[in-house]
Amino acid sequence: MIINLTETTTDEIVSTLLSEGVSSGSRVLTLVIDTDRDGLEEALVAAHGASLDHPCRVVAVVSPTNGSDDADDDRRHNGHRPDGSLGHLDAEIRLGHDAGAGETLVLFPEGEAARHADTLVVPFLLPDVPVVTWWPYAPPVRPATSPLGALATTRITNTPSQPDPSSALAALAPEYTRGDIDLAWTRITLWRAMVASTLDSLLCAGAVRGVVVAGEPHNASVSLMIRWLRLRLGVDVERVDAPEVPGIATITVRTDSGDLVITRKDHERVMITRPGVERPQVVTMARREPVATMSEELRRLSPDLVYEEVLATFAEDSAQAAVAEERIH
Template sequence: MIALWDTTATEVVTALASERQSAGGTSGLALNLVVIVDEKGEREAEAALTLAAQQHPCRLLIVVRRDNHHTDPRLDAEIVVGGRLGPCEAVVMRMYGPLADHAESVVMPLLAPDVPVVTCWFVPPPHCAAEDPLGAFADRRISYSARSQDPVATLAVRASDYNPGDTDLCWTRITYWRSLIASAFDTATADAASVTITADAADPSASLLAGWLGGRLGIRPTIADTEVVRNSEHLPAIKAVSINLTNGDDITVTRDEAGHTQLRRTGFPDRSQILNGRTLGELLAEELRHLDPDQPYAAALSYCTDDAVSSSVKEVS
């Protein structure tokens, strides 16, 4: 590990090259991962990134914005290659003063060549991720609407400024729900007549699930607001999804506080499984598995906010 205090971008680039050489050099980097965190969430972010890096060897560039009211710009950097942050090349950059608003001037020289760039915000996302200086050069931009002051309202902002490559960890949170519900329709013989989602109405994941179901089934789901258990990220967890079919059959998925989930379908045996809430690191690791535009997310975001996200999104894969 190398620690540099009150340093410059040039010195950080030189020190990173030196640390890579001392560690015997690394190869096989899958991507550059640029992560924006605040001082309060730094420890939680590092734990999540360590888990994600175990599955996706990367050059990890962590931007910690600290005292923005500091009159003089200052950069403190910590360089770790194959250390506490997992099998990656990591640079933790703590930025003070005006430098915190121009972090791209330090980040861009540190990007590994010839591999994709993913930018992730563990803080409230910017107004337009694709136009943010740290998102403009990224192939994929991952925000987390749940970190916003008004998460559901943030979805409308995400819809208005959507660009291919944008996605949201609140969408990733419902992957298992979408898989389970989709599997139930393998045996369905009629269209859906109504859909009810039992969840906290302030949960952005519930809104995105409603958008996905609405777009796929052609009807507008109802969110039945209720107090629900909190998942491992201390966020509301969806409690149930009920679908009534036009032939009178029902499809219901329920989840209790212990994570036990039951799928009930008219005329079929019940199916049970554990659907635990996933950690921030597990959600991020899933998102890093694919770098193509997330069309299902775009369509769900469009439907749940009544916004035309992109005229190019004609169908949900």
């Protein structure tokens, strides 16, 4: 069921929720989504799917459609919506099968009402449960200090949605605050587990001499995997572009006895080829969809210290590049 409210107020929305008998007793968190009209439904599909494991109230704030490119750039920098001469708030209340395992509020602020999105959201935050803010598309420069980000203990960005995901992640790295996480990292959870279990005996024997990671150019997950391997293995890790494969295509581990290769075989499986073993091993490891990655982050709800350590290498690279550029000039 979808209830449409035109030129409404936060008080009217709360009253409507109460009149519909909405109870917050079983909700484990509030999920705030900062999106636009084009990406709204896709974001809600992922949020509603994740809510089946983590019942929550979803509050989606939809950017005004009449802003200029300059206004959009300004919002990304300071987190506030552009000014308007007039303002009003439209809203949708989605319940039942239209809302996953909880209720969904979709806010459409325009003009003056869109200037401070956080004041619109606060009345709908559930008491005594965590608040998570998610940017399915373009994130603010500093998520933790943006108005919607400041409401949350966990802030989820999605650099894989950007034209150059690796560059987008590198831009976020210097602004990192504990509680920030990006879905490019969540996408490689299974890859990291696979690599750790496969290389365990080789690492104990000290037999790893180097690694080559082949994957999609500019892919943020590939960049994170490379940095994680460098930190954990302490060996050189080379990147090779594989434009025909989304995400990670292969991880080749150079060892004293030959190459161990983990290859993405298809959407559901990977193949492990070991030196000296004639027949490859095929293992189920499905590509991670948005519902799965969101569900993982809503389950964690605590700072990921390994991600923090890996992301710090992006910040270090940026700092070194800035120093080098200053020397040139």
